[in-house]
Every structure is written in C-alpha cells, then in structure tokens.
Amino acid sequence: MPSMDMLPSISSWHVKQLVYNCLPERFSSGNYTDICVMHSVKEDLANIIAPLMMRPITRWPFFAFLGGAMFCLLVSSMCHLVSCHSQRLSFIMLRLDYAGIASLICTSFYPPVYYSFMCNPFFCNLYMGFITLLGIATTLVSLLPFFQKPQFRTFRASLFCGMGLCGIGPILHKLVLFWGEAEVLHTTGYETVMGLLYGVGAVVYACRIPERWMPGKFDIAGHSHQLFHILVVAGAYTHYRAGLVYLRWRDLRGC
Structure with a gap:
C-alpha cells in the first residue's frame, strides 16, 4: 500500500500516461525516424499539458526564458532588416540588439x-536576484549612449562574459x-552543450571565422555572423530541452 507522500507522484505519472496515450498518432505510417520524431513531440506535449490537470509546478521561469529568447531573436532580425535605413537607426537597433542578448x-x-533550488528559498532568491540585477545592469549599459564610447568597450564585454560565467x-x-x-546529470549535460555552442559562436564571431582565411569567398553565405546566429539558435534549443527535463523532474519529485 503506497504511503500518502507517494500519492501525488503516482497520480501525476498516471495523468501524464493518460494524456500521452490520448495524443493523436500520425495518420499514415512512416519510417523509424518519423516514429521517433512523433514520440518526442508527444512526450514534450505530455510533459507540458499533464501537470496542468493537477497542481502544477509553476511555469513562469520556463516561459520567461522562452520570452527572452524570442525577444533576442526578434530584435536581432529587426536590426538586420532596418539598420541599413540610416546611421542613426542603425545605432539604435544595434543597442537594442545587445539588450536582446542580455535578456537571453x-x-x-x-x-x-x-527548479534546482525551489526547495531552498535562500539560494534560489540569491542566485535569481544576482543574475537579474546583473542582467538589468548589462541592459542599461547596452542602451545608454554614454557607455557606447570606445573606452567602455572592455567594460561592456566584461559584463556579458560575467553573466555567462555566473552560471558555473x-x-x-x-x-x-x-x-x-x-535528471540532474541530464540537464547538466544539456547546459554544458549550450555553453559550448554559445562559446564557439562568440569565438567564431569575434575572430571572423572563416572569412579571415578566405576573404571574399563567404560574403553572401557561410560567414561568421551567420554561423554565430545558427549556433545561438542551437544553444537556445538545447536549453529548451533542458527546461523540459526540469519540468518533468519537479512535477514528479516535488520538493
């Protein structure tokens, strides 16, 4: 006979299985790759929908990350689209682009x-408060014209590097x-891959790889800025996968 402490976890598992089994299958039979993809989609949907039928773990940190990622990519797209309009608009959009990176x-x-420290409020508030304050400071430095002077370039770069290193x-x-x-080892693996993707992207962008080796060959496609964006999107998707693992872990484990 299960104890009363085990009932929420057992019930949550049963609800997830029910939702998973009720999700529609493909209308036509596909190959093994199609089955694997559909299985992954169904698992993601079950992890998100099933807890909402009971007492869910709060989702706002996960949605905040999705909002930050979408804001970063949207501002970056706008910057590339309209910065050619004028020098003033280019200057404004470039600052917004840096602010989007800070938000991401x-x-x-x-x-x-x-989700790691939700049962330890002191450390949760400490880490969340510190990165939030650092993010606000980095955003202000990115937006204020005073800090756009060449002598603050190292200071601006240090803030962005500091934000990344705070995750260690x-x-x-x-x-x-x-x-x-x-689940903890799984999420750590995802976060390590995410950090490597972001780090490689930053190095590629800063070192102008590969156009520095073959000038003129990558002016249209394959240059460092394009590779940088691809790696950033890949890193954000990796972090999204880690977020799904966190949600499943806390929904089943609780505190």
Missing part, C-alpha cells in the same frame, strides 16, 4: 536556478545537492 543570457538562468556556480551547487539523480 539573463532569462536562461531562470529555469535551472529556480549554480550548476556546481546543483550537482553537489542532487548528485546521482539522472
């Missing part, structure tokens, strides 16, 4: 920090608290 980095911390502390702390749990 800041909100990327919300799901791992909140919470991740190591999470591993110490929950070492051995499969």
Whole structure:
C-alpha cells in the first residue's frame, strides 16, 4: 500500500500516461525516424499539458526564458532588416540588439536556478536576484549612449562574459545537492552543450571565422555572423530541452 507522500507522484505519472496515450498518432505510417520524431513531440506535449490537470509546478521561469529568447531573436532580425535605413537607426537597433542578448543570457538562468533550488528559498532568491540585477545592469549599459564610447568597450564585454560565467556556480551547487539523480546529470549535460555552442559562436564571431582565411569567398553565405546566429539558435534549443527535463523532474519529485 503506497504511503500518502507517494500519492501525488503516482497520480501525476498516471495523468501524464493518460494524456500521452490520448495524443493523436500520425495518420499514415512512416519510417523509424518519423516514429521517433512523433514520440518526442508527444512526450514534450505530455510533459507540458499533464501537470496542468493537477497542481502544477509553476511555469513562469520556463516561459520567461522562452520570452527572452524570442525577444533576442526578434530584435536581432529587426536590426538586420532596418539598420541599413540610416546611421542613426542603425545605432539604435544595434543597442537594442545587445539588450536582446542580455535578456537571453539573463532569462536562461531562470529555469535551472529556480527548479534546482525551489526547495531552498535562500539560494534560489540569491542566485535569481544576482543574475537579474546583473542582467538589468548589462541592459542599461547596452542602451545608454554614454557607455557606447570606445573606452567602455572592455567594460561592456566584461559584463556579458560575467553573466555567462555566473552560471558555473549554480550548476556546481546543483550537482553537489542532487548528485546521482539522472535528471540532474541530464540537464547538466544539456547546459554544458549550450555553453559550448554559445562559446564557439562568440569565438567564431569575434575572430571572423572563416572569412579571415578566405576573404571574399563567404560574403553572401557561410560567414561568421551567420554561423554565430545558427549556433545561438542551437544553444537556445538545447536549453529548451533542458527546461523540459526540469519540468518533468519537479512535477514528479516535488520538493
């Protein structure tokens, strides 16, 4: 006979299985790749929908990350689209582009920090508050004309690097608290891949790879800025996958 403490987890699992089984199958039979893709889609939908039928773990950190990622990519697209209008508009859009990058980095911390330390309010508020303040400071530095002077270039770059490096502390702390749990190791793997994708993207962009080696060959396609955007989107998607693991883990485990 299961104890009363186990009932929420068992019920949540049964509801997820019910929702998963009720999701529609493909109308035509496909190959093995199609089946795997559909299985992944059904699993993602079940993880998001099923907890809403009971007492769900709050989703706002996950949605905040999605909002930050969409804002970053939207502002970047607008910058590329309209910056050729005039020098003044280009200057404004470039600053908004940097602010979008800051919002993506800041909100990327919300799901791992909140769901890792939701049962430890002190560390949760400490990490969340620190990265939020740093994100606000970086956004202001990106927007204010005073900080656009050449002498502040190193300062601006240091803020962005500092935001990225702030993730090392919470991740190591999470591993110490929950070492051995499969979901924690799974999310850490995703976060490591995300960091590598962002880091490689930054290096490619800063070093102008590959056009520095073959000038004129990548003016239309394949230049560093395009590769940078591809790697950023790949990193954001990797973090999205990690967020789904966090949601499933906390919905089943609780505190």
